[in-house]
Amino acid sequence: MKKTIMTMGLSLMALTAQALTPAPGKEAVDKIFINAHIHVGNGKVLENAQLAMKDGKIVRAGYYKAPLTGNEIDLKGKHIYPGFILANTNLGLAEIDAVRASIDGQETGQLNPNVRSIVAYNTDSERIPTMRFNGILLAQTTPTGGLVSGTSSVVQLDAWNWEDAAVKMDDAMHVNWPAEWANRFDWSTFTMQLRQDKNYQQKVEQIKSLFSDAKADSSNNNIKLNAAKAVLAGKKNVFIHSNNPKAIIEAIRYFQALGVKHPVLVTSQGVEPIIDFIKAAGVGVILDSVHALPQTTDDSVDNAYALAAKLNEAGILTALSYPGSMSSRNLAFTAGTTVAYGNDKETALSMITLNVAKLLGIDKDYGSLELGKSATFFISEGDALDMRGNLIKEAYIDGRPIELHTRQQQLYERYQEKYQD
Numbered sequence: 001m002k003k004t005i006m007t008m009g010l011s012l013m014a015l016t017a018q019a020l021t022p023a024p025g026k027e028a029v030d031k032i033f034i035n036a037h038i039h040v041g042n043g044k045v046l047e048n049a050q051l052a053m054k055d056g057k058i059v060r061a062g063y064y065k066a067p068l069t070g071n072e073i074d075l076k077g078k079h080i081y082p083g084f085i086l087a088n089t090n091l092g093l094a095e096i097d098a099v100r101a102s103i104d105g106q107e108t109g110q111l112n113p114n115v116r117s118i119v120a121y122n123t124d125s126e127r128i129p130t131m132r133f134n135g136i137l138l139a140q141t142t143p144t145g146g147l148v149s150g151t152s153s154v155v156q157l158d159a160w161n162w163e164d165a166a167v168k169m170d171d172a173m174h175v176n177w178p179a180e181w182a183n184r185f186d187w188s189t190f191t192m193q194l195r196q197d198k199n200y201q202q203k204v205e206q207i208k209s210l211f212s213d214a215k216a217d218s219s220n221n222n223i224k225l226n227a228a229k230a231v232l233a234g235k236k237n238v239f240i241h242s243n244n245p246k247a248i249i250e251a252i253r254y255f256q257a258l259g260v261k262h263p264v265l266v267t268s269q270g271v272e273p274i275i276d277f278i279k280a281a282g283v284g285v286i287l288d289s290v291h292a293l294p295q296t297t298d299d300s301v302d303n304a305y306a307l308a309a310k311l312n313e314a315g316i317l318t319a320l321s322y323p324g325s326m327s328s329r330n331l332a333f334t335a336g337t338t339v340a341y342g343n344d345k346e347t348a349l350s351m352i353t354l355n356v357a358k359l360l361g362i363d364k365d366y367g368s369l370e371l372g373k374s375a376t377f378f379i380s381e382g383d384a385l386d387m388r389g390n391l392i393k394e395a396y397i398d399g400r401p402i403e404l405h406t407r408q409q410q411l412y413e414r415y416q417e418k419y420q421d
Helices: 002-018 127-132 200-216 223-232 247-256 269-281 304-312 328-339 345-350 353-360 407-419
Strands: 031-039 045-054 059-064 079-082 085-091 136-140 146-157 166-176 182-187 191-196 237-241 264-267 284-287 319-320 377-380 392-397
Touching: 031 059, 059 392, 079 166, 079 269, 085 182, 085 284, 085 328, 127 136, 136 166, 146 237, 166 223, 166 353, 191 304, 200 223, 200 319, 237 247, 264 345, 269 284, 269 304, 284 304, 284 353, 319 328, 319 353, 328 345, 353 377
Parallel strands: 031 079, 085 136, 166 237, 237 264, 264 284, 284 319
Antiparallel strands: 031 045, 045 059, 079 377, 136 146, 146 166, 182 191, 377 392
8 A cells, every 4th residue: 555655656746747837047148130020019020130139138129230240140031029918817826727726816705906916926837838838928917806806917927936027016906897787698598688787886886985995094004995095196007897888988987087097998899889988088908809709699700800900990009818828828819810800910919019018017128129128039930920830939038048848849749759650
């Protein structure tokens, strides 16, 4: 019996060791790349250009006549992209969706403004390497649930712990604004039915009371009110989660009346009827689901695919996200889908790079390949928004080379060798 238990223990240890995530890069390197197609992230492409990094920063991005030193790396037409940014995600907060103990993205109760996702962020998550292999190098790890979910933080995906990972701590509070009327699935008829939420007004008053109490409180002894005070003081932004046009308008008007200058709307097809209002309000939008079915029977079958282009054409700062994190490595390909439905390819790229960085307040350092910004980018064989061209050869975060060959690739190689004949 003891021998059996010992054998089982050693087997589990071997499996655990085999599943270890790669160690973070040690230090930034200095390199010069030539003959590269540089996708800046701001809508521009520099063909056969040069990019150089030093001390973790970009010191050259464009065309230069300086003599070659012999140390340059000739990319021979490969593509350089800024690291993709995954907003509004539970990455690092959820591991196995079917195992409740591995999910740490939601607290009990309706009002949790004091919850901070960053302290629960797991840098050893098995999902992180799969993101990096598809070009996602930064993420906004976000709590969920309730009326006020808590506060998100922006992290880079190459760190030993959450302190090292943090790029912008406690960037925004996330509010789930209720809708008075909403489509809900009716199990008796197996159809979507428009139903009224009888507790709607009570829920709205709960949110408003939180901020009115915070405004009136002078004790600084209540951690929930203190968290709300940070919003009133402009120290953190508000991300409004809603897909109901009336609720969106109500929420935006409320928070702008509180003095929140640039709230961000996280939504999907519900924003389409009020595009003019969103434009006039100056609110940025994160579309959380591009690959989605039409919301109503009157909508076109490609309604979700074309929405990003419609928002961009209206002059609204638009970004893309992906629901959950299990399959969010496909973020780039959803951006590619919008190209087939009206978006320019470089505009679509901006929606997962510079536009996201602007909405998260990190565009001074991330989101585009410009002088003085962080050397956070990757090199791809071809078009990174197309799964056929998204073949990443190298990636760097703050100038540090990161390991891309992980357990996923090891499994691929293992079974390719077995079945290739």
